[in-house]
Amino acid sequence: MYDFLIAPFVEFSFMQRALAGSLLLSLSSCPVGVFLMLRRMSLTGDAMAHAILPGAAAGFLLYGLQIVPMTVGGLIAGVVVALGAGAVSRFTVQKEDASMAAFYLISLALGVLIVSLRGSSVDLMHVLFGTVLALNDDALTLISLITGVTLLTLAVFWRALVAECLDPLFLRSVSRLGTPVHFIFLGLVVLNLVGGFQALGTLLSVGLMMLPAAAARFWTTRIGPMCGLAIAIGFAACVAGLLLSYHASLPSGPAIILSAGAVYLASIIFGVRGILNTRLARHRHRTA
Template sequence: MFDMLLSPFLQYGFMQRALFGSLVLSVSCAPVGVFLMLRRMSLTGDAMAHAILPGAALGFVFFGLDIIPMTIGGLLVGLLVALGSGVVARFTIQKEDASMAAFYLISLAVGVLLVSWRGSSVDLMHVLFGSVLALNDAALALIVSIALVTFVVLLIFWRALVAECLDPLFLRSVSRIGAPVHFLFLILVVLNLVGGFQALGTLLSVGLMMLPAAASRFWSNEVRAMCLIAISIAVVSSIGGLLLSYHAAMPSGPAIILTAGVIYAFSALAGRRGMLASALTSGRHKTA
């Protein structure tokens, strides 16, 4: 048992780096995912994850697999897409979900074409699915920096974020910070997706953000508790996924997300607010 659980992380430096990066991402992304879920913007997070691809691809075209240009490009384009879809939704008859879908589909197509034009299929797979086992010092520094920014913003604006999430009309009626807090939150989403992109690629980066958050909903109804549960699930998913990828020779990113998916399925079935609990409660009501 010791060899199975601890030996990979004690023997190999790349596993230690992968574990550190995944754990920091777990602690940073999971609370953001909870707020996305409560805002009913889960698919928006997925769309924004795809939207960073053209910026990262432009950095790749001109500088290769250099983390700084790809990160800056992904961040700028992600914010541009979020802002552009919001402007279209605000000044036209189109809803935000439709405009976001249009922007993300265009972004995904442009990004894949750019990477395919300059690089090989291996480069395309790296950009789309990441490589958590190949995190370098620059990538780890970026992930830690994004986590610190996330912690500071959540600490300072926690009450405003919760209020804007649960009752945005009330917040706007009593304060003028509603719109700035919403935009600040979108920046947090893009930042964490850019951090996740380094390890999990553009297609899977949203998985570590949304699956633990969605699973936490089956265990609690309180925002702070859901954030803590989501972090715990993300941490377990990261450790379990890395061990699964090591012992079963699986790609590490998909293994982490698959582990989170298994925990989500278990939570949906056996959680305090899951299907079994609902069935038992309804059965008691019928008996009574």
């Protein structure tokens, strides 16, 4: 049991860094995923994950696989796409989901094109799918800063974020925080996707944000416990995914996301609000 569960994290420093980085990402992105899900903006998170690609690719084109240029480029691209999609939906007849889809498709194609101009297929795979086992000290520092900023922001604006999830019109009618909180939250989404990009790439970073949150939704209806449970599921998925990657020689990023996906599928069936319990409750109600 020790050799299977603990030894890989004790004997290899790359496994230790991968575990630390993925756990920090779970601590930061899973609560953001809960709010994203409750706002019915889950697909927006996926679109934003693709939106950071051209900025990160531009940083790669100019400076290679260096963390700071790719991070700054990803942040700029994410903000530009978010503001652009919002402006299109506000000043034209097109809805925000359609404009976001258009922007993210353009961003994805542009990012792949930019990476292909200089890099190889290996570089493209690195940008798209990440390399959690290759996290260095600079990447861990960046992820730690993002986690700290996210947790501090959530603590300060917790009540406003909860109120906007439940009734955004009411929040705007009684407080001036409605619109600022919305943009602060979008900033947290972009920030965490950029952090996740370092480990899981642009295509999978949203997975660690949304799958634990979606799984937690089947176990509780209260936002606080839902965030805590989502973090716990994220932790478990990271540990299980890294162990699966190590012992079965599988790509680490997809293994982590598939582990979270397995918990999600199990929650659909066995959760308090899952299929089995819902049907049992209905059966008891009919026979009562």
